[in-house]
Amino acid sequence: MFFDSHAHLDDNQFDGDRDRLIRGLTNRGIGLVVNPGADMASSRFAVKIAEKYPHIYAAVGVHPHDADSMGDRDIYELEKLAAHEKVVAIGEIGLDYYYDNSKRDIQRIRFIQQIELAGHVGLPIIVHNRDAHADTLDIIRKNIDNISGGIMHCFSGSVELMREFIDMGFYISLGGPVTFKNAKRPIDIAREVPLERLLIETDSPYLTPHPFRGRRNDPGYVSLIAQKIAQIRGMRAEEVADITFRNALKLFNIEYERDVNAMDTFVYALGDALYINLTNKCTNSCNFCIRNENTGVGGYNLWLNREPTSKEVIDLIGDASQYSEIIFCGYGEPTIKLDELLEIARSVKAQGGKVRINTNGQANLYHGKNITPRFEGLIDTVSISLNAPTAYEYQQICKSDYGEDAFHGLLEFASECKKYVPNVVFTVVDVLSPDKIEASRRLAEELGVQFRVRTFIEKQDLA
């Protein structure tokens, strides 16, 4: 998981898709993000965003560009905002002598005031410094008693300057510029920065990393920055992700608990397919089910705090045609959520996508009627977990709520599916004895459905 220590999710460039983007970050491997404020309005908005999403935290502050417009009383409002439990820093604050959007003496005054605020509330600072190295260093040195840690955000100075800030307890954050083709200083910094003081950030929607420069940036691209730093230092990107994640937790004093901080995983990508996790309910309790031992697959936690709506899933899927298949397979039986499943399938088919359901085949028993006609035109493949060639053995393995009726219901469901779905497949796991696998194969042949033996990974299989 990655920690993006600096992303302006409040920026109006995210107005069209903010919710979808933020909800999808967990699935893209982004564990946590800090959203710094740039002025009073964006500081307020950053707190609102952090309130809404468990994996987003906020910083509040006024950027040097807006120093001129900061009023004397704004410092009191920042103090109130800083008391919020999801506010973890004062920022972004500092000096910008490149654009000079605010008068330099006013920039310095507001910078010092906000450092004093950080000292008062006991939070680290997030520092913007562009072409103002000497004054930034001077102000920080003179106010060091009010500083309890901080970040030199998107650091652009020399290695010598970096060492000065590190000696004063600062972390050095690297962003998109380290990936740029003409990068020099950021590469020197990436090579020299002590790992225990390194952070990564996107500064999105700005500074999009290579090779996506020119597009809108978002926290999902932080992995490219980790990859580049890993390449420079001869490490693995996962190591950079782990180290910077831990560094950020320490600096921001965040206790990360995946179950608390992660968004529910409603969709998850594995290979070139996208999987949909609609529910944790199931009418079986299979001996081999991954749910008995693990929290998820492929690094995704599939236990849900709540079930998604079809609209949420459709939004998260986005362009369905980019995936080889959209597969309903999560930590539960997807046909239990039949209406949602079909509405999502309709949306996928309208985009030219392919739809598969991995199921225990008990939908008709669960709904008390034959639901398979509703699959027509919407479902390309139904993959039914057969697991055994007889009702008795099935019940021994799968412990269905319907007893041995489950097996007979499953066979009937398969024959009905054949009328409405192009591909119907029985699957068994390869731990069955060869004669049972053979008997299952014959059963599939008798019913005229396809047959597949799937690899069993001990205690890690789903229907």
Ligand code: SF4
């Ligand atoms: S393996 Fe599938 S059918 Fe069996 S309990 Fe798990 S989710 Fe349900």
